[in-house]
Amino acid sequence: MLTVTFLGTSAARPTVERNVSGLAIHREGETLLFECGEGTQRQMMRYGVSFALSEIFFTHFHADHFLGVIGLIRTLGLQGRPEPLFLYGPKGAKKVLSTAMQLGVERVPFPIEVTEVKAGDTLKSAAARDGYDIHAFPTEHGGGPSIGYVLKEHERRGRFDVEKARALGIPEGPLWGKLTKGEAVHLSNGQTVRPSDVIGPARPGRLVAFTGDTRPCAATVDAAQGADLLIHEATFGEEERERARDTGHSTAKEAAQIALASKAKRLLLSHVSARYSISADELAKEAREVFPNASVAKDGMEVDVPFAE
Incomplete structure (x- = not known):
């Protein structure tokens, strides 16, 4: 399972419909939090996101992306x-x-470790990551250092060719199990069958790219190549293109151009200006004119990321 829950999709300030930035990625029982804007912990409660977090990732330190960590840490301590x-x-x-x-506490009753990340880093964790890596890539926001993140799964084992196994005379059962575990097996006729004889080439894992705040840039195209899901900011529509450029943000159309250039499979737009809080239909329309499989995320939206076949 690889699922994304949008906790906050508004730019700069909360609105009635949207909270500020927060995103949870759930994978095989683990939850990773990306950004923690004001009110994120309440959004987690509202949308059923576990507080059993081990890691939080920040793209930059404008207030709407991190102020919620103060209250979240206090709550974790009280628990x-x-x-x-x-x-x-x-x-x-x-x-x-x-x-x-x-702020607001005499002491934090559990250990907290802060790691400063550079673009290009592969992030280490206290426990070895099981089946995936997280990489940081450079973004172009201005007003201080900023990065985006990619969650990239390791390759999966190739498909077991049932017909080929039967043609080779391998009886269904324990021998099939050994082959799928990467072990060679010996048949009663003296033949040795290796896993490569019945298992196809390795298949790619899934890739989710998250930009945080940024102008459209080549680094995102590189980081999100072939992404199963690209989550790109789209603060403005085309009528505010100059404002987007001047403030270090992207329009929906620009985000779609990045998705197209990176050959992403799906694009979800987030970090939308309050002017689009009630209806972001225009942003979706502008994006789809360039990249048809684009949508504007909403708070509480839960998205499954399937394997590519």
Whole structure:
């Protein structure tokens, strides 16, 4: 299972319909939080996202992307959390987050480790990541360091060719199981069958790319190549193209052009200006004119990311 839950899809400030930035990715029982804007913990409660987090990833440190971590840490402490919490962000993360952790509490009753991340880093975790990696890539937002993140699964084993196995005279049962585990088997006729004889080439895992705030840039195209899901900011529509450029943001059309160039399979737009809070139909229309499989995310939206066949 690989599922994305949008906790906040508004730019700069919350509205009645949308909270500020927050995104949870669920994979095989693990939940990763990307951004933690004001009110994120309430959104987690509202949409059933577990507080059993081990890691939070920040793209940059404008207020609408991190202020919620203050309340979240306090709540985790009140719940008696003993496990460490790992926070990641670009240069400046240690100063900003260390200050945030000291607000409103005498002490944090569980360990917190802050790691400053550079574009190009593959992020290490306390426990080895099981079947996936997280990479940071450069973005172009302005006003301080900013990065995006890619969650990339490892390759999957190839398909087991049932017809070929039967043609080779391999009886169904334990021998099939050994082959799928990568073990050679020996048949009663003296023949040795290797896994490569009945298992096809490795298949790619899934890839989710998340930009945070950014202008459209080549680094996103590179990072999101072939992405199963690209989550790209789209603060403005085309009528505000100059404003998007001047403030380090993207229009929906520009985000769609990035999705097209990266050969992404699906595009979800987030971080939309309050002017589109009630209806973002115009943003969706502008994006789909360039990249048909585009939608504007909404708070509470849950999206499954399937394997490509």
